[in-house]
Amino acid sequence: MLAMNYRGPYRVRADHKPDPVIEHPGDAIVRVTRACICGSDLHLYHGLVPDTRVGHTFGHEFIGVVEEVGSSVQNLKVGDKVLVPFNIFCGSCTLCQHELYGNCHNTNAQSTAVGAIYGYSHTAGGYDGGQAEYVRVPMADVGPMVIPDDIHDDDAVLLTDALPTGYQAAEMGDIEEGDTVVVFGAGPVGIFAAKSAWLMGAGRVIVVDEVEYRLEFVKRYAQCEVVNFKEVKDMALHIKKMTDWVGADVCIDAVGCEAAGNTMQTITGVYTMMQAGSATVLHWCINSVRKGGNVSIVGVYGPTFNAVPIGNALNKGLTLRMNQASVRRHLPRLIEHIRAGRIDPKQIITHRVPLEEVSDAYHIFSSKLDNCIKTILVPPRANEVRAVKASVQH
Amino acid sequence: METRNDIVSANDQHDGHHAPGEHDGDGHVGHVHGHIAPRRPTRDQLQHIQGWGADLDRKNRPGVPMERTPPRFINVPDGDPAPQEQHVEVLVSTERPGRTPLFGSVQPPSGLSGAIRRLAFKSTENDVRHWLLLLLADRVNVVEGIGDDLAKGKVPNILAEMGIKSELKHNPAGLAKKVALGAAVIGVACYLMQRRGRRYR
Ligand SMILES: [Zn+2]
Ligand SMILES: [Zn+2]
Numbered sequence: 001m002l003a004m005n006y007r008g009p010y011r012v013r014a015d016h017k018p019d020p021v022i023e024h025p026g027d028a029i030v031r032v033t034r035a036c037i038c039g040s041d042l043h044l045y046h047g048l049v050p051d052t053r054v055g056h057t058f059g060h061e062f063i064g065v066v067e068e069v070g071s072s073v074q075n076l077k078v079g080d081k082v083l084v085p086f087n088i089f090c091g092s093c094t095l096c097q098h099e100l101y102g103n104c105h106n107t108n109a110q111s112t113a114v115g116a117i118y119g120y121s122h123t124a125g126g127y128d129g130g131q132a133e134y135v136r137v138p139m140a141d142v143g144p145m146v147i148p149d150d151i152h153d154d155d156a157v158l159l160t161d162a163l164p165t166g167y168q169a170a171e172m173g174d175i176e177e178g179d180t181v182v183v184f185g186a187g188p189v190g191i192f193a194a195k196s197a198w199l200m201g202a203g204r205v206i207v208v209d210e211v212e213y214r215l216e217f218v219k220r221y222a223q224c225e226v227v228n229f230k231e232v233k234d235m236a237l238h239i240k241k242m243t244d245w246v247g248a249d250v251c252i253d254a255v256g257c258e259a260a261g262n263t264m265q266t267i268t269g270v271y272t273m274m275q276a277g278s279a280t281v282l283h284w285c286i287n288s289v290r291k292g293g294n295v296s297i298v299g300v301y302g303p304t305f306n307a308v309p310i311g312n313a314l315n316k317g318l319t320l321r322m323n324q325a326s327v328r329r330h331l332p333r334l335i336e337h338i339r340a341g342r343i344d345p346k347q348i349i350t351h352r353v354p355l356e357e358v359s360d361a362y363h364i365f366s367s368k369l370d371n372c373i374k375t376i377l378v379p380p381r382a383n384e385v386r387a388v389k390a391s392v393q394h
Numbered sequence: 395m396e397t398r399n400d401i402v403s404a405n406d407q408h409d410g411h412h413a414p415g416e417h418d419g420d421g422h423v424g425h426v427h428g429h430i431a432p433r434r435p436t437r438d439q440l441q442h443i444q445g446w447g448a449d450l451d452r453k454n455r456p457g458v459p460m461e462r463t464p465p466r467f468i469n470v471p472d473g474d475p476a477p478q479e480q481h482v483e484v485l486v487s488t489e490r491p492g493r494t495p496l497f498g499s500v501q502p503p504s505g506l507s508g509a510i511r512r513l514a515f516k517s518t519e520n521d522v523r524h525w526l527l528l529l530l531a532d533r534v535n536v537v538e539g540i541g542d543d544l545a546k547g548k549v550p551n552i553l554a555e556m557g558i559k560s561e562l563k564h565n566p567a568g569l570a571k572k573v574a575l576g577a578a579v580i581g582v583a584c585y586l587m588q589r590r591g592r593r594y595r
Contacts, residue, residue, distance in 0.1 A: 007536070007539050007540075007550065007555055008535075008536035008539060009536070010555075010556050011536075011550075011552060011555040011556055012555060013550075013551075013554070013555045023478055023479070023499060024475070024476070024478040024479075024496060025476065026475055026476075026496075047532060047533075050525045050528035050529050050532065051511065051528040051531070051532065052532055053501040053507075053532070053535055054501075054535045054536060054538065054539035054542075055500075055501045055539070056500065056501055057500075072476075074469075075469050088496070090471070090474070090475050090495070090496065091465065091468050091469070091470055091471045092470070092471050092472075092473060092474050092475065093474070096465060097463050097464065097465060098461035098462060098463050098465070099461065099462045099463070099465045099466070100460075100461065101468075105494070106474065106475060106494050106495050106496060107494055107495075107496045107497070108494060108497070108498075109484055109485075109486045109487065109490075109493045109494040109497040109498075110484075110485055110486065110487055110497075110498075110515075111487050111519055112487050112489045112490055112519060113519050116496075116498070122485070122498065122501070123528070125497065125498045126484070126497065126498030126499070126500055126501065127498035127500065128498075128500045138478075138496050139471075139475065139496065141469050141471065142468050142469055142470075142471060143468075168457055171455050171456075171457040171458060172457070174458075177447070177450055178434040178435070195445075196449075198440075198443045198444070198445060198446050198447075199445050199446070199447070199448045199449045200447075200449045200450060200455065201446070201447045201449075201450035203434045203435045203440065204435065223442070223443050223444065244433060273529065302525070303519065303525050304522055304525050304526075305522070326457065328467055328468055329456050329457060329462075329465075329466065329467060330456050330457065331467065332456070332467055333449075333454065333455075333456045337445065337448065340445070340448075341444075342444060342445030342448055343444075343445060359554055359555050359556065359557045359559075360557045360559050360560035361557075361560075362557060363556060363557020363558075363560050363561060364557065364560045364564065366557075367561070367565065369560060369561070369564035369565055370560075370564045
């Protein structure tokens, strides 16, 4: 099959590799019809995640059609159209029993610090991802959800990570009516976090980024205020000025380990890897939020360590919340929001690229060329069923 | 989870500053002797926001409280998954008693990078050497990857893999700058090497 193939930092290509097979009675093989490139894929693409092996196929945001099921699978059948949450989880361990599907303890042998994620290095379990024609989906009875007929495929693929992660970011901020919420990062997750903050009753939503076209987009799409940090001398001071010197009630980190905006952090975190990525946004969150406020982190950081002003967090009495999204628990409510027209996820999709052109797709997204916000990769066999149906009709 | 809520509403009754809709016309609350409070828009002022407040009630937020049992919305399996059969080498964290019932089996460790990864997996995740060795193995693996390509008679088109086509199309000025910078760096390096060569001649 054709699959995205990691060759080294900044080097990926579409290449042939053997089709995945059923390895466990609970597995399914899914033929991918759409796969997104995620902002967190860029950390892999830039070589920042330990144990990213050459030949790995990325992609944790995908939908597709069930092609084959293992002997114990009961709830899915061949031909079902499914969206597959990015977490690989068992449903039965203590963590899963508490709906912390992003922290399942039964699916990642390689690391106890991370749950299992499709196509996200061996640190996240060593499973190939969905930027391919076919993908192995473990625990097929538990993870995937059959896509309801009235949900558009482009919305469905955004329900696998970007939207639930943005929503959970706002949820972990424990937003009260009238709160001022600052979201750092105007990528897909930040955009959806801003949208979700309004759903939870925020009084002001401010999104911070440096990329002008993304700020333009989020301002319109999420009806929020925006700040370009390149035009600001000191972020914490700026937020204090914007909030009558109190600070924001809630700050959300939707950037993670490759944050720009502080040269020292970029040198120590990204260029020399002396810490697990640049901690710029963590500094901004802790220092811009009000005393007693909440910081919610969904941006991804590496497994080693980061230098963060934890003393300020202590002295200000902050609540820090963070996690990988537990996608599955959010789906029913988010589908209600889509149906009610409160949120239209697919509007953020700017690029639709054949899987064959994966090298360029990554480069465009990574370098923020061509006003790119969200890219969908379409594998060559994505439309096969439709083609068959069409021929039957004729 | 509800504690902060209660405290805020107690304050609101006290001074009214925090309650939406209870301040002066421009939405701004002034400072009085160090008492500072941020401006808060009224519900009317937020009417135009699509979907505003739909999940204001925490009962509508599927992640509140953070831990919920039994799990909703999934087909809860009976008991732990049966163990997956192992056919390739899988490295296992030393911070657990054995392999997990399910695991990824792609790209098993191989070659020099594989040896470094095996070494890395002798230390715990808590030991930073574990991660640093893995990063080292990743870099070694890149060289092995080029070797593998060549062994298969395939010369990797590194510029294409880096997306040069899209750079040309969407950022020709930036590409020209990078090429010029690269040429300058190489030029300076050549010049310095030449000078050094002369000095020791
Ligand atoms: Zn993602
Ligand atoms: Zn589990």
